[in-house]
Amino acid sequence: MLRIENVSFGYHKASVLEDINLRIQRREHVAIIGESGCGKSTLLKIIYGLMDLKQGEIFWEDEPVLGPAYNLVPGPPFMKYLSQDFDLMPFITVAENISQYLSVFYPQELKERTSELLDMIGLTEFANRKVNTLSGGQQQRVALARVLAQKPEILLLDEPFSHIDNFLKNRLRRNIFKYLKENGITCIVATHDYQDVLPFADRLVVLKDKKVLAKGSPMEIYKNPKSLYVASLFGEANSISIDILKSYANTKRKIIVYAHEFRVSENSGIPVNVKETYPMGAYYLIQGDTDEGETLFFHSPKELKLDKKVFLNVSLETINQRLQQGPSV
């Protein structure tokens, strides 16, 4: 188990993380999500031992993970960290970068593992290309294969798919996360992208204002977001008072409604005037204003003309589900 206990950290007195407590089980896959600058990368760097802590401690099993004041070479041997700047050897080939840490005493295994990893990242035909001649996305894929080749017990990934196009990203995500599970590698991934989280993570940690705002099952957090901030990490969302949704309700309590949870009607529901229409492929994202001047985002299967009046509805099931979880903030 990885234990992060009472960790607080700041750069030059500016506090970035406060009182972080997390326990991560062996083989668990945990995603850390939060707005830009909330401290995701800093937390990964702390876990990897790149910073000296004035407050708090990190343990892997019973071993403390210590910072540069205690270790000449940062990073314990059982842990690997893929930073946002890849850390590749630019003047040697893709295959050499991947196999650099494999044992030359087992040449057959070295060849097989290198080719397995090249296949996984879809760069078999680039095996003999020098890394400095690759695109940013290709380099990121090599960096992923390189950390995996080292068979860490814990892998820390910082935005591991940020440079990779959508076409490749989905397949790569499935391959990498399956590989980690099959090989029992504990993984902590910092990301902005909920698509790295919902299909793959066992647990989600949401960071905001230096603290852990929510932690738990990714689908539970998605289905019952405690705040507009949490919901917005998964897509366009609204915080809306129940008496607007259901005129007979005598409470101003607000609940979160995702844009896709509204149904658009021509004749009954919350009246809104269409202000902006954004084509999204499978649907249109619409920005509309209520009669009270509140802005709502919702999905429509068809394009809606500007200034058209439409009516929005939310299912009672959704309202009741959100009401049961307690007030949103």
Ligand SMILES: Nc1ncnc2c1ncn2[C@@H]1O[C@H](COP(=O)(O)OP(=O)(O)OP(=O)(O)O)[C@@H](O)[C@H]1O
């Ligand atoms: N070396 C540094 N010196 C001073 N401040 C830093 C340093 N690195 C990061 N910070 C600051 O610490 C805060 C957290 O940064 P961090 O990179 O951990 O955020 P993040 O959540 O990973 O952001 P992003 O999603 O944009 O990568 C930010 O306000 C950032 O400006």
